[in-house]
Amino acid sequence: MVFSSITFLYYFLPITLIFYFLMPQKLKNLILLIMSLLFYFYGEPKYIIILIFSCIYNYYFGKLIEKSKHKKIYLIINLITNFGILFYFKYFNFFLENINNIISTNYSIYIIMPIGISFFTFQATSYIIDIYKGKIKSAKNILTFATYLTLFPQLIAGPIVRYETIEKELKERKVNFETFGNGVRRFVIGLSKKVLVANVLGELSQSLSVITTKTILSHWIIAISDTLQIYFDFSGYSDMAIGLGLMFGFKFLENFNYPLIAKSVTDFWRRWHISLSSWFKDYVYIPLGGSKVSNLKRYRNILIVWMITGFWHGASWNFIVWGLYFAIFLIIEKAFLLKILEKHKILSHVYTILIVIISFVIFNRTNFSDIRLFLENMFGFGNLTFTNIETNYYLKNYVFIILTAIICSMSYKKIYIRIKDNKIFNFIEPIIVIILLILCTAYIVNESFNPFLYFRF
Amino acid sequence: MKNKILSISFIIIIFSLSIISIILPDKDISETERRYLMHFPALNIKTIFNGDFFEEFNTYTVEQFPFREIFIKIKGLATNKLFLKKEENGVFIKDENFFEISSSINDKSIDYFLELVTKIKNNFSSENIYYSIIPDKNYYTKEEIPKINYNELVKTINENLQDITYINIFNKLLLDSYYKTDIHWKQEKIGEVVKTIALHMNNEPIDIKYNKLTYDNFYGALYGKIPNNEKPDTLTYLIDENTINTKVLDYEKNQYYKVYEEQNLKNIDSYDLFLGGAKALLIMENKNSKTDKELVIFRDSFGSSLAPLLLPYYKKITLVDLRYINSDFIINNNLIDFDNNQDILFIYGIPIINNSFTLK
Numbered sequence: 001m002v003f004s005s006i007t008f009l010y011y012f013l014p015i016t017l018i019f020y021f022l023m024p025q026k027l028k029n030l031i032l033l034i035m036s037l038l039f040y041f042y043g044e045p046k047y048i049i050i051l052i053f054s055c056i057y058n059y060y061f062g063k064l065i066e067k068s069k070h071k072k073i074y075l076i077i078n079l080i081t082n083f084g085i086l087f088y089f090k091y092f093n094f095f096l097e098n099i100n101n102i103i104s105t106n107y108s109i110y111i112i113m114p115i116g117i118s119f120f121t122f123q124a125t126s127y128i129i130d131i132y133k134g135k136i137k138s139a140k141n142i143l144t145f146a147t148y149l150t151l152f153p154q155l156i157a158g159p160i161v162r163y164e165t166i167e168k169e170l171k172e173r174k175v176n177f178e179t180f181g182n183g184v185r186r187f188v189i190g191l192s193k194k195v196l197v198a199n200v201l202g203e204l205s206q207s208l209s210v211i212t213t214k215t216i217l218s219h220w221i222i223a224i225s226d227t228l229q230i231y232f233d234f235s236g237y238s239d240m241a242i243g244l245g246l247m248f249g250f251k252f253l254e255n256f257n258y259p260l261i262a263k264s265v266t267d268f269w270r271r272w273h274i275s276l277s278s279w280f281k282d283y284v285y286i287p288l289g290g291s292k293v294s295n296l297k298r299y300r301n302i303l304i305v306w307m308i309t310g311f312w313h314g315a316s317w318n319f320i321v322w323g324l325y326f327a328i329f330l331i332i333e334k335a336f337l338l339k340i341l342e343k344h345k346i347l348s349h350v351y352t353i354l355i356v357i358i359s360f361v362i363f364n365r366t367n368f369s370d371i372r373l374f375l376e377n378m379f380g381f382g383n384l385t386f387t388n389i390e391t392n393y394y395l396k397n398y399v400f401i402i403l404t405a406i407i408c409s410m411s412y413k414k415i416y417i418r419i420k421d422n423k424i425f426n427f428i429e430p431i432i433v434i435i436l437l438i439l440c441t442a443y444i445v446n447e448s449f450n451p452f453l454y455f456r457f
Numbered sequence: 458m459k460n461k462i463l464s465i466s467f468i469i470i471i472f473s474l475s476i477i478s479i480i481l482p483d484k485d486i487s488e489t490e491r492r493y494l495m496h497f498p499a500l501n502i503k504t505i506f507n508g509d510f511f512e513e514f515n516t517y518t519v520e521q522f523p524f525r526e527i528f529i530k531i532k533g534l535a536t537n538k539l540f541l542k543k544e545e546n547g548v549f550i551k552d553e554n555f556f557e558i559s560s561s562i563n564d565k566s567i568d569y570f571l572e573l574v575t576k577i578k579n580n581f582s583s584e585n586i587y588y589s590i591i592p593d594k595n596y597y598t599k600e601e602i603p604k605i606n607y608n609e610l611v612k613t614i615n616e617n618l619q620d621i622t623y624i625n626i627f628n629k630l631l632l633d634s635y636y637k638t639d640i641h642w643k644q645e646k647i648g649e650v651v652k653t654i655a656l657h658m659n660n661e662p663i664d665i666k667y668n669k670l671t672y673d674n675f676y677g678a679l680y681g682k683i684p685n686n687e688k689p690d691t692l693t694y695l696i697d698e699n700t701i702n703t704k705v706l707d708y709e710k711n712q713y714y715k716v717y718e719e720q721n722l723k724n725i726d727s728y729d730l731f732l733g734g735a736k737a738l739l740i741m742e743n744k745n746s747k748t749d750k751e752l753v754i755f756r757d758s759f760g761s762s763l764a765p766l767l768l769p770y771y772k773k774i775t776l777v778d779l780r781y782i783n784s785d786f787i788i789n790n791n792l793i794d795f796d797n798n799q800d801i802l803f804i805y806g807i808p809i810i811n812n813s814f815t816l817k
Contacts, residue, residue, distance in 0.1 A: 007518050010478060184463050184464055
């Protein structure tokens with residue numbers, strides 16, 4: 001089920017809220033678990049079995065690892081199982097294809113990837129590793145653990161929530177108008193990012209991609225709107241997850257921190273999909289030696305981590321290249337560039353955003369000749385005119401939404417802190433949120449069904 | 458306090474809309490969209506486990522959502538007034554005229570169309586085979602909107618259909634030859650087209666004085682696609698002895714109709730006036746005819762308003778709409794006399810040629 005659907009907003013959510021708030025404290029986790037399983041079942045009826053297996057399997061391994069003397073063996077068995085399942089469903093086809101290409105065979109197998117498997121596998125393994133390291137205690141009962149792993153706000157597209165983050169809240173949590181209202185606000189903002197901005201930019205990119213005569217400008221508009229679209233789509237999803245979490249008394253960590261205003265690639269990755277990059281940092285980069293090793297080893301570690309980060313996004317070569325592409329800039333920055341960038345404020349923004357825009361050209365195209373052609377055209381090596389009637393037509397139609405997106409991708413924390421106690425603002429803010437909710441409903445009703453970009457990850 | 462207000466209004470909105478949507482009876486059709494709306498989907502073990510139920514339930518909840526039309530209007534107003542977007546749902550309005558934006562030629566569709574025409578024409582023994590292409594109205598506007606490459610499209614078709622005669626009607630139409638709220642041409646504005654086609658097919662020119670009847674409330678197919686306050690079109694239809702004296706046999710229903718079915722003006726699509734709307738196979742028999750010539754037209758809905766004006770030249774006109782009847786079925790069952798020495802005309806609008814997979 002997607003959040004930006006009538007089914008979720010006007011059927012699933014009200015029903016869940018009623019049951020949740022009518023039930024006594026003891027049963028609240030059970031309600032959440034049942035509704036989360038239903039939420040998953042709705043989009044992936046058959047594969048619910050994998051999710052349930054993951055709950056039971058990891059719960060018992062958590063217990064086992066905590067008590068056993070042979071912690072390491074159980075840890076290894078567990079990681080092999082978890083990543084084995086992920087590998088089978090997400091990467092097996094990819095490896096088969098590549099083997100076929102190398103030894104000229106033609107094996108094929110039809111595998112559909114269960115929604116959200118990358119996310120819940122990473123949550124489960126973080127839980128297991130944290131127990132192994134003694135960082136957390138295992139969940140008291142299977143209900144607690146299953147509620148954690150399946151929690152519907154973050155189940156299918158993140159953020160990747162660590163057990164330690166919500167450990168206390170799984171036992172006891174309070175919801176009042178203050179937290180619920182914060183949740184509503186956050187949720188509606190996320191919904192608006194997805195429905196009012198990301199989807200509309202998707203339309204623009206789609207329209208420009210199919211026009212007969214392409215231009216340099218049309219390539220730039222596509223690249224820019226794709227970047228904005230991914231940001232608004234994905235961060236909108238995280239906002240909705242965080243908002244829903246608040247409505248039910250959970251406080252998830254932030255997943256995005258205005259990445260498009262980053263001043264370097266290093267800075268960008270501190271602000272983009274934070275729960276994923278910190279997962280890789282804690283469970284791959286640091287175990288490899290992290291930054292406390294020689295420069296050469298450190299660069300090797302960066303390359304490894306970013307290659308896997310890329311590969312996590314999808315079973316295709318372009319994602320690996322996308323990760324390595326970032327790794328190269330991260331290494332260059334660590335070596336010397338960061339010091340230079342610090343001195344040039346505007347230049348550092350331009351440099352970062354350009355690298356990010358180009359990265360999503362790679363991200364969005366699985367075929368390397370498509371990537372090359374697109375970049376050639378973008379930078380004027382493709383014998384294209386600068387613009388034409390079609391490009392101008394779409395630019396005129398969408399210029400305002402692009403500007404809105406750019407303005408909304410910046411941080412207004414300081415202004416917000418200053419005006420948040422202002423009476424007029426306090427009066428207007430709820431009205432704006434409700435108007436946004438109605439607008440989103442109108443957009444959803446108008447466009448009917450639309451899947452999230454990040455759904456198959 | 459602020460959060461309390463927000464929480465309560467949020468809860469009121471989602472709960473009230475969800476309760477209303479459960480209470481309100483389901484609607485059968487959406488008039489502005491001209492289609493049936495989804496009803497509660499089939500619920501059983503099979504549809505649940507293969508996911509069909511949930512997918513259809515999503516469509517159902519959206520299509521039966523309370524105040525749906527109002528929400529669609531709100532969306533249109535927001536994109537238009539808030540985000541200053543001129544195009545909505547693929548439709549662009551300029552000077553009360555509605556344009557459906559289409560900017561790319563679908564090569565596969567063109568190939569499929571050409572194969573289909575070639576297959577059918579090879580079954581006819583007659584040598585009088587013609588084809589014509591009806592441009593969509595975007596061809597005639599001076600507005601700077603995306604357009605398909607018309608020259609390339611016509612060139613491709615001409616090159617692949619060299620052994621049958623092309624009747625070029627591009628310069629016989631104007632922007633004003635089309636309805637403002639619809640994609641079709643106006644019957645009263647296609648006199649030149651009729652003359653050109655008739656002449657090409659070796660007919661003596663005939664001048665007919667038509668009586669004009671009008672219907673003022675024609676809301677075309679594009680009207681509902683974009684919230685607007687534009688006026689409806691006037692639909693004019695041309696009457697003469699031929700149209701009055703011709704009976705139209707609907708092959709599927711084995712029933713006779715009039716050339717102009719006036720009660721259809723009240724249909725969702727008033728264009729159904731012409732030959733009773735979408736029909737698979739029609740045979741028009743003109744008792745008034747002064748000739749013995751016969752014509753077979755393979756056509757889309759543009760043909761419905763064209764065919765009545767070709768009646769003076771023919772005793773019998775057979776109209777085939779391949780969207781509703783399979784060409785193989787026609788050929789295998791000899792539903793048309795393929796050996797007769799008749800005229801054969803393939804005439805299709807570019808919207809269909811560019812999306813020809815609906816033809817069978």
